[in-house]
Amino acid sequence: MTEHVKRQSFKEAFIDAIPVIVGYVFVGIAFGLMLYENGFSFWWAILSSLIVYAGSLQFVLISFMATGASLLTVALTTLSVNSRHLFYGITFLDLFKRMGKLKPYMIFTLSDETYSLMAIALKKGGKDNSYYFFVSIINQSFWIIGSFLGGVMGEVIPFNTEGIDFAMTALFTVIFIEQWLSSKSKAPGIMGLVLGLGFLLIMKSSGFIMPALVAASILLLLFEKKEEKV
Amino acid sequence: MDNLSILSMLIVAGIITFLIRWFPFAVFKLGSDMGSGIRTQGKKLPFSAIAILVIYCLRNINPLVFPYGLPEAISILAVILLHLWKRNNLISIGSGTVIYMILIQQFFP
Structure with a gap:
């Protein structure tokens, strides 16, 4: 019974996450390529996506990683870039509590996109707890896969990647437009x-x-x- | 930069990101209320922060020297128009980046 529920949840989570998966893989590739351009192997791309897992911040961190910055600068920049995440958790206070051992991971992976998908699902209702866990882990997995692909592409395929770092400018421009409209x-x-x-x-x-x-x-x-x- | 320094940067960024996301769970457990100042900062500072980050991305443009920031201006305009039209992150970011790469590799080398 529970096995069946979990399989059903995974299927639903995967289908709902497809737009995010496509976006994460693409932007993740740009991220990995940019790290490579700055002299870092794909291991650093994987590590960053595993430990930090906050897209726009990870882009900003590349220049810090390449040229150096104090840990205080890293801390303050993290605070300001990610301060929008301060209130995301309010929506899931009860849900995460019910999820017990998974709660720390659910909090850790509360990115903009994961927040949006889970908020929509919670509003509709009727999902098993495992659905939310699957959305979280599927999203982070594909972000890591994208980062890895970007790092590897830089090493394997010798094509001219000059200008790929504009993906970051475009990403921030898009977020700015969204903020402007809302x-x-x-x-x-x-x-x-x-x-x-x-x-x-x-x-x-x-x-x-x-x-x-x-x-x-x-x-x-x-x-x-x-x-x-x- | 040595590997250990870079790794510590990632760990600091990771821990602080986690603490930010954990904030509501800590606060509401204590049963206290948040100050309106923090609430406003949480809502409005990201808008300012993103604007500053857009400027940060464009910091190396020199409007007095060829190509005068034209590739950036054209590509950003493309991103804005595409995004207002389709409202799709992937299309806006992808097309904008490809346009920029073509511009600086072919037209403004």
């Missing part, structure tokens, strides 16, 4: 562009990210206070 106030986005450009022009180095983020964070808090008073 946010009532466009101010945080415009502020980010202005502060980013401003600090880049003043500092003329890639170290502009942290001060720009700190400034954005302070301004957001100040605006919040003002709104509360009014």
Whole structure:
């Protein structure tokens, strides 16, 4: 009986995850190739996708890995890039509790895409707990497979990959458009562009990210206070 | 960079990512409420952060020297238009990247 339920759950999870699988494999390949371009073998691609498992952050980490950065910079960048994940868990407080031993893994793998798939399923209802676990592990597996393929392609197929790193720019542009379309106030986005450009022009180095983020964070808090008073 | 330093970077990034995702489970177990400041940051800071990251990706463009950032401008415009049209991450990112690669390899070498 349970075996049958699990097999059924796996099937459903796989079918629901297909759009994410395709996306993960493709972006994962770009990620692996980019690491290769920066002198890292596919082992590093696998390791990063296994340990970190946060797409956009992993792209940012490549330049840190190649040129060096303090662990504090890594920590602060992780906090700011992934702060959007702070509240994803709220949706699954009860579900993950019911899943017992699997809870840590479910939290660890709560990426944007996994969150979306599971939130949709939870809203519809009627899924076995194993369904959610399968969605999580299928997504991460294909992200790792994509990263591995990219790293290997760099080593095996000698084609001109110059410009492949634009995948990261395109990824962030797409996330920016999605944020733009779904946010009532466009101010945080415009502020980010202005502060980013401003600090880049003043500092003329890639170290502009942290001060720009700190400034954005302070301004957001100040605006919040003002709104509360009014 | 030696392997150990790079590995520690990945471990730090991994642990902090986990802690961020674990945050609601820790907070709600204690039964306390979140400050509105943190709530706002969680909602709005990502929008600013992503904007800053877009700038970060484009940091090496020099608008005064050939090709004046034209490949980036054209490719980003393509990504925006494709995404507004199809709303499909894969199509937007894939086509944008291929367009950029062709542009810098063939037209603006």
